[in-house]
Amino acid sequence: MAKQSTIRTPIVCVMGHVDHGKTSLLDRIRGSSVVSTEEGAITQHIGATLVPIDAITRMGGALSKVSVNVPGLLFIDTPGHHAFTTLRARGGALADMAIVVVDINEGFRPQTIEALQILRNYKTPFVIAANKIDRIPGWRVQGNQPFLKTFAQQNERVQGMLETKVYELVGKLSDLGFNSERFDRVSDFARNICIVPTSALTGEGLPDILMVLIGLAQRYMTESLKVSAEGPGAGTVLEVKEERGLGMTLDVILYDGNLKVGDEIVVAGNDQIIETKVRSLLKPRPMSEILIEERFERVKSVTAAAGIKVAAPKLDGVIAGSPLQAVRGGNRDEVIERVRHEVQDIEVNLSDV
């Protein structure tokens, strides 16, 4: 039986040196959401934020003319290399792509270099956010504007200063073996890393960074993003949490297939494989409904990529980072074997950290 495949939302992790603006960038991406509940609005998932393609094209990034079949971007809410390396999927990284945030005024720091080395090892496509452009002396803020629009409003001295700082980053990247260029001058994403000047504080350059990620996914990842929306769900456990009224729950990023209430699932515990059954699937409530007592909204099924809370019996001892696999159509033994195999891999990885 031929399975219908669709291109799923790529999963993005934000990395970079401490204080260079990872959290602020994620907050800014989330913050542009809350106003609207209409179709195509940015939505909060469990442990992640979904930015649909409509929201990105509305912001008007510089590549908005590319034909787009990637449905959007799912950002993991926890930034940093630890999240990148410990959240795994089928032996690779759970994140399909990354943003490396670097303070344009400080340049590369040890954790910037570490992030780049990790991304190179995993062969993960990434973009550089040359952040805090609003701190360049004399910068005139044009809130939320695409980079080229705000750049055109700066005087020559400020423009020159930004160019110098971008070329310092290009030089550092070159020392590490990466070719890079300011994003609007890159024609071949496979050869050059894009540097997008941004401000997480003012939102300048934000439309461009999102659009560059879409461009990267579209040109170089569409094969690996093909999933069967009807297939049994596969995900990675972010956290294991006790929730009032729900008991033990798993916060999961689903990266393949779908998950339904009543599905048999297999996860890894401290010293054993756990088989259980999904009792409920929960999403955060939209901000507009915050007055409703119940914090979560129940859904019957969810399709990758998504962040979801899973309530089920027997979840004590599930380890964070564990794979979660749904069992369907008599493939139980195979699923158990796969989870056992993947968990060995994460244990090796956790001991590396």
Ligand code: GDP
């Ligand atoms: P993280 O450690 O990489 O997550 O960095 P944070 O997001 O916590 O940012 C560190 C500090 O830099 C905070 O005080 C932020 O307000 C500030 N910051 C982050 N991005 C920007 C920016 O684009 N412009 C300015 N002026 N400050 C920023």
